[in-house]
Amino acid sequence: MERKKITFKINGEEKTLEVEPNKTLLWLIREELKLKGTKRACERGDCGLCTVLLNGEPVKSCLVLAVEVDGSEIITVEGLARNGELTPLQRAFIEHGALQCGFCTPAFLIVGHWLINRNPRPSREEVIEALNGVLCRCTGYRSIIDAILSVTKTEK
Amino acid sequence: MKYVGKSIQRVDAIEKVTGSAEYAGDIELPGMLYAKLLLSPHAHAKIKSIDFSNALKIPKVVTIAIGEDFSFRVGLYVNDRNILARKKVRWVGEPVAAVVAEDLETAEEALEQIRVEYDPLPPVLDVREALKPDAPLVHEELGEYAHSPAFNPIPGTNIANRFVVKRGDIEEGFKKSNVVLENEFWMPQVSHVPMEPYTCIGQYLIDGSIKIWTSAQSPFAIRYILGYSLGIPLHKISVYVPYIGGGFGGKAGINFEPLVVLLSKKAGYRPVRLELTREEQFMTAPVRQGFYGKIKTGATRDGKLLAEKIFYAFDAGAYADYGVNIGRAAGYSCTGPYYVPNLEAESLTVYTNHPWGTAFRGFGHFEFLWAIERQMEMMAAELGMDPVEFRLKNALLPGLITPTGEKLREDAGRIDQCIRAVAEKIGWGTPPQAVGLNRYRAKGIAALWKAPAMPPNAASSAIIKMNEDGTFLLSVGVTEIGQGTVTALAQIAAEELGVPVEKIRVVPFRHTDLTPYSWQTVASRNLFMEGRAVIRAARDIKEQILEVASQVLRAPKDDLVIEDEKVYVKGRPEWSIHFKDIAAGYVYPNGNTVGGPIIGRGYYVGSRLSYLDPETGQGYPALKWTFGAQAVEIELDIETGEVKVLKLVSAFDVGKAINPQLVEGQIVGGVLQSLSLGMWEEYRYDGNGRMLNPNLTDYKIARAGDIPEEHVVVVIENPQKDGPYGARGVGELSMLSVPPAIANAIFHAVGVNINDLPISFENIWKAISKKR
Ligand code: FES
Ligand code: FES
Numbered sequence: 026m027e028r029k030k031i032t033f034k035i036n037g038e039e040k041t042l043e044v045e046p047n048k049t050l051l052w053l054i055r056e057e058l059k060l061k062g063t064k065r066a067c068e069r070g071d072c073g074l075c076t077v078l079l080n081g082e083p084v085k086s087c088l089v090l091a092v093e094v095d096g097s098e099i100i101t102v103e104g105l106a107r108n109g110e111l112t113p114l115q116r117a118f119i120e121h122g123a124l125q126c127g128f129c130t131p132a133f134l135i136v137g138h139w140l141i142n143r144n145p146r147p148s149r150e151e152v153i154e155a156l157n158g159v160l161c162r163c164t165g166y167r168s169i170i171d172a173i174l175s176v177t178k179t180e181k
Numbered sequence: 182m183k184y185v186g187k188s189i190q191r192v193d194a195i196e197k198v199t200g201s202a203e204y205a206g207d208i209e210l211p212g213m214l215y216a217k218l219l220l221s222p223h224a225h226a227k228i229k230s231i232d233f234s235n236a237l238k239i240p241k242v243v244t245i246a247i248g249e250d251f252s253f254r255v256g257l258y259v260n261d262r263n264i265l266a267r268k269k270v271r272w273v274g275e276p277v278a279a280v281v282a283e284d285l286e287t288a289e290e291a292l293e294q295i296r297v298e299y300d301p302l303p304p305v306l307d308v309r310e311a312l313k314p315d316a317p318l319v320h321e322e323l324g325e326y327a328h329s330p331a332f333n334p335i336p337g338t339n340i341a342n343r344f345v346v347k348r349g350d351i352e353e354g355f356k357k358s359n360v361v362l363e364n365e366f367w368m369p370q371v372s373h374v375p376m377e378p379y380t381c382i383g384q385y386l387i388d389g390s391i392k393i394w395t396s397a398q399s400p401f402a403i404r405y406i407l408g409y410s411l412g413i414p415l416h417k418i419s420v421y422v423p424y425i426g427g428g429f430g431g432k433a434g435i436n437f438e439p440l441v442v443l444l445s446k447k448a449g450y451r452p453v454r455l456e457l458t459r460e461e462q463f464m465t466a467p468v469r470q471g472f473y474g475k476i477k478t479g480a481t482r483d484g485k486l487l488a489e490k491i492f493y494a495f496d497a498g499a500y501a502d503y504g505v506n507i508g509r510a511a512g513y514s515c516t517g518p519y520y521v522p523n524l525e526a527e528s529l530t531v532y533t534n535h536p537w538g539t540a541f542r543g544f545g546h547f548e549f550l551w552a553i554e555r556q557m558e559m560m561a562a563e564l565g566m567d568p569v570e571f572r573l574k575n576a577l578l579p580g581l582i583t584p585t586g587e588k589l590r591e592d593a594g595r596i597d598q599c600i601r602a603v604a605e606k607i608g609w610g611t612p613p614q615a616v617g618l619n620r621y622r623a624k625g626i627a628a629l630w631k632a633p634a635m636p637p638n639a640a641s642s643a644i645i646k647m648n649e650d651g652t653f654l655l656s657v658g659v660t661e662i663g664q665g666t667v668t669a670l671a672q673i674a675a676e677e678l679g680v681p682v683e684k685i686r687v688v689p690f691r692h693t694d695l696t697p698y699s700w701q702t703v704a705s706r707n708l709f710m711e712g713r714a715v716i717r718a719a720r721d722i723k724e725q726i727l728e729v730a731s732q733v734l735r736a737p738k739d740d741l742v743i744e745d746e747k748v749y750v751k752g753r754p755e756w757s758i759h760f761k762d763i764a765a766g767y768v769y770p771n772g773n774t775v776g777g778p779i780i781g782r783g784y785y786v787g788s789r790l791s792y793l794d795p796e797t798g799q800g801y802p803a804l805k806w807t808f809g810a811q812a813v814e815i816e817l818d819i820e821t822g823e824v825k826v827l828k829l830v831s832a833f834d835v836g837k838a839i840n841p842q843l844v845e846g847q848i849v850g851g852v853l854q855s856l857s858l859g860m861w862e863e864y865r866y867d868g869n870g871r872m873l874n875p876n877l878t879d880y881k882i883a884r885a886g887d888i889p890e891e892h893v894v895v896v897i898e899n900p901q902k903d904g905p906y907g908a909r910g911v912g913e914l915s916m917l918s919v920p921p922a923i924a925n926a927i928f929h930a931v932g933v934n935i936n937d938l939p940i941s942f943e944n945i946w947k948a949i950s951k952k953r
Binding site: 059060061062063064065066067068069071072074101102103105106111115118119120122124125126127128129130131134153154156157159160161162163164165166167168169170 | 201207375429664842853886892
């Protein structure tokens with residue numbers, strides 16, 4: 026298969042590489058760039074665990090082709106904490122016990138950061154709506170919702 | 182207490198919020214190969230031939246294996262499972278062949294080039310059918326399989342195990358009963374749906390030793406069974422387990438580990454990796470068994486239970502795995518948390534041509550409590566009694582006798598307190614209410630109990646190492662599947678050692694070469710058992726510290742006090758020595774050294790647990806009995822059957838909450854899982870046993886939008902005296918009895934009895950229409 030050259034920014038770092046046209050963004054992130062924080066759990070858009078930010082918007086990376094991200098900016102869970110500092114939302118997840126097995130945690134953090142960025146004071150319903158595309162089998166969601174709301178209350 | 186009873190942060194939290202926590206699927210090894218499985222399209226068929234010659238010609242295909250390559254079986258309790266199907270296939274999704282290739286795409290491509298010829302056989306797709314005398318046999322050779330002496334497969338039938346309980350005189354009990362009621366109950370197979378699909382890597386080394394990296398809950402069980410099946414001594418097998426992305430019992434046993442190891446051998450000793458897709462996770466990985474129950478109950482007019490005749494049949498699918506033990510566990514808890522003086526129970530684990538069943542959070546109790554708690558509700562109605570009062574009247578309180586003849590210990594949890602707590606918080610006693618034209622609000626309650634299902638010799642152990650700077654490393658065999666046990670164990674260690682919990686690191690992975698033994702991570706037994714082992718290990722450490730300090734401080738050990746990471750002489754705090762100065766041996770100014778590295782160890786096994794009598798089921802199976810109750814308020818639309826849970830109340834007698842936030846997390850998460858299973862989840866099959874919904878769109882699990890508006894959690898703490906700080910453990914308990922609470926509420930709303938799961942809108946609507 027003919028490989029295509031793409032250039033993109035991931036977690037602030039610029040990369041140029043060649044990919045086959047049938048590979049997904051999820052594949053690019055996990056297998057090519059070895060960023061293992063983004064999870065694979067269905068590869069057909071059902072679970073949301075592979076969610077990353079693409080140009081600031083959450084996307085299910087298993088549904089995006091790698092070639093499509095040429096010229097884009099991607100943020101994965103590894104790119105949230107900066108300079109060795111956890112974000113307020115990461116800290117809130119810890120304080121609220123918003124994680125158990127942790128397999129879904131990267132995706133919820135990505136969606137949570139996106140939501141707070143876009144809407145600093147969301148209602149409980151808006152948080153629930155934003156989270157509805159990501160599955161968690163462990164927590165029952167309540168602690169995740171509470172963690173996100175706690176950050177939106179304390180931050181401007 | 183400084184650390185026990187506090188909601189300290191999880192020890193694994195930072196790794197998990199930064200994406201650096203390691204799971205099996207994140208591991209890459211040099212020279213690693215990829216495996217893909219060819220799955221059976223038939224529920225039951227003879228394999229006539231397999232031709233993979235074309236597939237083998239594809240470049241980058243390294244090897245292909247079929248069942249005939251591996252001439253032995255594995256099994257947890259009954260040795261009934263082939264590594265890959267041999268001679269015949271037993272469910273749609275059974276692996277028939279495995280391709281190993283340099284990359285996944287090649288392996289996938291090669292699957293398409295394998296030709297298998299089948300001779301279809303009549304399948305058995307219902308547990309009741311499977312019990313009929315002329316039913317097709319899933320295992321013709323059942324009589325030849327090796328099995329644990331605790332179980333009794335019946336050759337010539339589909340019965341993998343029969344467990345029986347007999348107490349009192351059942352004839353007499355029914356004769357004296359004024360009210361007798363018999364009902365049937367059913368539930369489908371379901372999936373654990375762990376967010377992390379099953380993943381393992383195996384490597385067979387040229388010297389005959391084995392390495393495994395896997396997302397399995399019980400590394401020591403894998404090592405043991407693999408060693409037994411392959412005839413390899415245990416010191417030559419090492420099993421590594423990183424964080425697990427949800428287990429719920431589905432990863433408790435031995436699954437694909439033998440396969441990847443043998444594929445590695447065939448592929449020239451390179452590591453071979455298998456990661457299930459979501460579809461394979463549904464169709465090929467083990468599931469939770471289906472269930473059929475029939476209960477006949479007799480009581481006096483004033484509501485005292487006198488007799489019960491119970492029949493449970495678990496749909497084990499193609500292989501017995503944990504299923505036989507689940508049938509046994511459901512058998513010895515069969516009455517639910519009630520005292521029944523005259524009892525006859527039979528609990529069968531039955532082979533069918535469905536996917537194979539395994540452990541699932543609750544271990545048979547989710548299933549039979551559905552039946553018992555519905556039956557109790559119908560009994561109460563028949564008696565014209567309030568269901569809460571009826572339950573309390575028959576509550577199994579300390580001093581009363583359990584189904585296996587055990588007198589419930591005086592420090593056991595209190596079911597009456599749990600029932601009263603949920604009744605109070607849900608506002609029990611108000612009649613159902615019409616809201617709007619077709620909508621009704623009503624409340625329902627259900628109770629629960631459970632004991633760990635484990636052999637009497639199930640053991641746990643712990644190692645605590647003191648580092649040279651006086652910090653500690655805690656190593657335990659319980660795996661971290663999300664439940665948070667290791668955080669609570671660090672708290673227990675901190676409390677015992679009197680050091681800040683931040684100075685204790687729990688080793689984040691399990692490796693059978695280094696990790697102390699733990700039988701399995703199952704049964705809500707680990708906080709209790711590992712907890713006791715950790716306490717002993719900490720005491721062992723303190724003893725060693727005192728030994729050295731006694732020499733250095735020149736005072737007898739019983740004159741010494743350990744506090745704040747120091748040892749000092751009673752009444753003389755100025756004569757003291759810091760932990761760090763003795764951690765690796767104390768060095769006098771002239772260089773003389775006494776003592777040495779300090780390593781503490783502890784173990785725990787249950788006291789006086791026993792095998793159960795094969796004829797009557799009598800004996801001591803339970804390390805602890807944990808009790809709880811659930812209550813719901815629902816709103817029901819009688820035109821559409823739509824039901825919404827508005828409010829949930831859950832109460833559990835946990836003994837002691839070592840970490841209240843973790844306890845609450847287990848309860849909130851488990852209760853939603855239970856609600857989800859009760860309302861939506863089921864394996865739907867076509868007439869040929871093919872699963873119709875093997876994906877997360879058609880197999881719906883609860884999402885954020887599905888959670889009830891209000892969930893009240895009540896934690897009751899009647900300590901069990903031999904538990905660590907009185908704790909019992911709660912992980913599985915929260916999964917129990919939510920569906921019957923909902924169905925009981927529906928009954929109160931409109932008088933229909935839903936006795937089959939799921940309680941889908943469609944099933945409710947059908948039941949209501951039938952009644953009209
Ligand atoms: S892996 Fe992408 S949505 Fe499930
Ligand atoms: S914490 Fe396990 S899936 Fe969410």
